[in-house]
Amino acid sequence: MKKTLLSLLVACSTSAMAAQSYEFGVTLQGYDGSATSSVSYGGQIARHALHNSLKKVAGKGDQAQMNTYLSSTEAGRVILDPVSKDGFPVKQSKIDELSSGKDLLSSAYDGVITGWPGNPTGQELLEQLVDAAAKTKAGYDPVNGYDYVQLISKFAMGAVFYNKAVNHYLEEKLEADQHPNNEAYKPGTAYTGKEHVWDEAFGYFGAPANGLSLSAKEVVQITKQNPEVFAKADANGDGVVDLKSEMAFAHAYYAASVDASAGTNYFHTIMQAFVDGRQLISDAKGKALTDAQRTELKEYAAVIATAWQQVIAEAAFKYAGSVYADLEKIAVIEEAHGDVSKAYRNYVKHWGELKGFALALEAAGRDLGNAQAGLDRLIGFSPVLFGDAQVVALDGKGGFVQANAGPMQEYKLNMIKVQNLLAQSFALEAKLNDKTAGMSDVLEQLNAAAQSAEND
Structure with a gap:
């Protein structure tokens, strides 16, 4: 598969590869606002913070608190993880600072999960796991052999982040009639339809915007909030780590973790394909993508989905x-x-x-x-x-x-x-x-x- 991924990357790299970070200017034709960036994936980062916070409370037996991070969209929810630590200050402390009105459950996979008794849907399984965790001590059921903290976290990452990215944004949303590139995603936004679709998939991967300039080990240590890599994490040098663009979450962390241990290249393969795909969209200058451009974009999406x-x-x-x-x-x-x-x-x-x-x-x-x-x-x-x-x-x-x-x-x-x-x-x-x-x-x-x- 390494050869296949590499050949796909080479084949897909026909567009300009100037971008080395996930940062792109406004290309939307007719836009007259003040924004200088067309990148937006705050909703996805909000869900990463919700997942991390849910994992933090999953072993405390408080179902109401777990549901606050699983299914609630209420305002004022505090981010429980990541939070500022000595030598590693974090910019945001509330979910709403990332994006308001977001939850995990409604974005979870709604198909059947055959690997769990009763064949629940993905959404039903998340609810069942949270309900069961609330009835245990520290999320641990020794009688049936369940660690609900781990089950909730690992499944939620797949049911929400992986599913939404590869089965939604990088597949059906890349079709010509879905959020075309020559129109704003929504009235008043500074980004086109295809720009935002691609951004949302990237946000679910959970990589720092400057991931191409980081080693796999540095990405791992950023997730662990190691003060020794704070300068690398704080890419814009403002003294705090912005969760929207400078933190590593979920599968980006796991990709880097595998690479750091085995010398593989999963993280940078996925990151490069995301950057190159976004560059292709940006190079269209706010015009509708041609069939050839969408074909190339789908090839980048295939690289991402396979490696993920x-x-x-x-x-x-x-x-x-x-x-x-x-x-x-x-x-x-x-x-x-x-x-x-x-x-x-x-x-x-x-x-x-x-x-x-x-x-x-x-x-x-x-x-x-x-x-x-x-x-x-x-x-x-x-x-x-x-x-x-x-x-x-x-x-x-x-x-x-x-x-x-x-x-x-x-x-x-x-x-x-x-x-x-x-x-x-x-x-x-x-x-x-x-x-x-x-x-x-x-x-x-x-x-x-x-x-x-x-x-x-």
């Missing part, structure tokens, strides 16, 4: 490896008759991250074919629990139904199969935390365990 999907799959691959390692630790501790509570807690956390990212892959409205069915079956509706049980369905009252799933240690084999499936289906490049070489060892362990049980 890979980033999510890379994250799922990594956490499948973590689940495998957790099961190994649990086996060692059990054999020594030790306390497995901490190892089990890590197991549930990592499973929640794996499942959340796997569900996110479903939330783009794109047919994953056999890969989707395989992920659903191999990962299951919950991790395999002590007593070898696993959630298999919902009862008539919305409670979880468990059934025997076979030995917990056999679930390690599922994690190897998950990694193989992800690597092959999405042509992964990084494959962090790769456990696929351990297939024969797991089979030997399972055979030995079976023989021991027969001898008993």
